[in-house]
Amino acid sequence: MRWGDLPARPRRVLIVALHLVAVAVVGVADYVSGPQYELRTFYLIPVMSATWLGGRAFGLGVAALATVSLFFANDYLGRALAYGIDVPLWNTITRFVLYSVVVLLTAQLRRQDRELRSRRDELLREAELREGSIALFVHELRHSAASMALASASLESSPRLADDERSFVGRLRQQAGDLERVASGLLTIGRLESGSLALDLVPVDLDRLACDAAAASNAPDRIEVRHAARPVAVRADPDHLRRALDNYIRNALAYSAPPARVTVDVVEREGAAGLVVSDAGIGFDPRETSKLFRKYGRLSGPSERRDGAGLGLYLTRLIVEAHGGTVDARSEGRGTGARFALYLPLAREV
C-alpha cells in the first residue's frame, strides 16, 4: 500500500508516532555522545519533516518536544542547579526560537508548494479541456475541408464551366485540400504526442513510395527520383511514411525557386533504408539545425516570408521516430540548398 492511499486518521497517527520516535532517537544520540558532538542539530530533521507533513502547529509541537529533549539530554537541569539558571535557560530559549523560525519557514514553503501544485492541476485541467475542444474543432474542420475539396473536384470537371470559373474552382479545391492536410496533420501530431496512434505496419517499397510522392506533388516536373542499386524496403505505415516524405518534398519545392530541381534519393546504408530530399534553395545556417524539427520551429530569414505553421518537420520527426527511425538535416549555409533525410530500419524482404 502506498503512503497516499492510507486513510487520513491512521496516517496522522503514524506521522505523530514516527516523529516522537525520531525526536527520541536524536535525544538518545545527543545524550550518549555528549555536548561536544553537537548532535542537537539533528533535531532539525524531525522539526522540518513534522511541519512539512503535519503543518505549522504540529511542527511547533515537535520543536517544543525537541527543546525539552535537548534540555535533558545535555543535562541543562543539572548545570542550572550547579551553576545557576542563566546559561541553560538562554541556550534552551535560543534553540526553541531557532526551531520555531525553521518551522515558520518550512510552513511557508509548504504553503507555496501546495499553491503551486493546485495551480498546476488547474492549468492541466484547463489545458485538457482546451485540447479536447480544439481536437473536436480540428476534426470538424478536416471533415468540412474534405467535403469542400471533393465537391470542388467534381464541379471542376463539369463541362458547363467557363475557363476562368474552372481555374477559380481549381484554386478552391487546392485550398480545401491544403486545409484538410493541415487539420489531419494536427490530429496526427496530437495522437503521436499522446502515444495513441496505432501504426499499421506493412512492407513498403521505398522506390514506389518516392515515385508516388513525386507524382502527387505540386510540381512533379521539378522532381527527380533516384533509385538505389537494388530495391529498398522497410516495415512501415505507408500513409504516415508518405506524409513524412511529403513534408520534405513540399518544403524543398517551397524553399527553392522554380525551375531549380529537387531530388529524392532512395538509399540503403548500414542496415538502414533512407529517403533523402535535396534542393538548391535558400538553405539554412547550420547553427540553426537543432531548431528545425522542433514544434513551431520556423527559422528566421528568407523562409519567414512564406506562410507556414512550423509543424511539417516536427510531424515528420514524430512519424519517423514512431517507426524507430531517425531524421537528419544538412545545409552548408544560407543560399546553398538543403538536404533532408529520414532513415528507417531496413526490412529483410518485401
Ligand SMILES: Nc1ncnc2c1ncn2[C@@H]1O[C@H](COP(=O)(O)OP(=O)(O)OP(=O)(O)O)[C@@H](O)[C@H]1O
Ligand atoms: N528545404 C528547406 N530549405 C530551407 N529551410 C527549410 C527547408 N525546409 C524547412 N526549412 C526551414 O524549417 C522551418 C520548419 O519547416 P516546417 O516544414 O516544419 O514548417 P513550415 O514549412 O514553416 O510550415 P508548415 O507547418 O506549413 O510545413 C521552415 O520554416 C524553414 O525555415
Ligand SMILES: [Mg+2]
Ligand atoms: Mg513545411
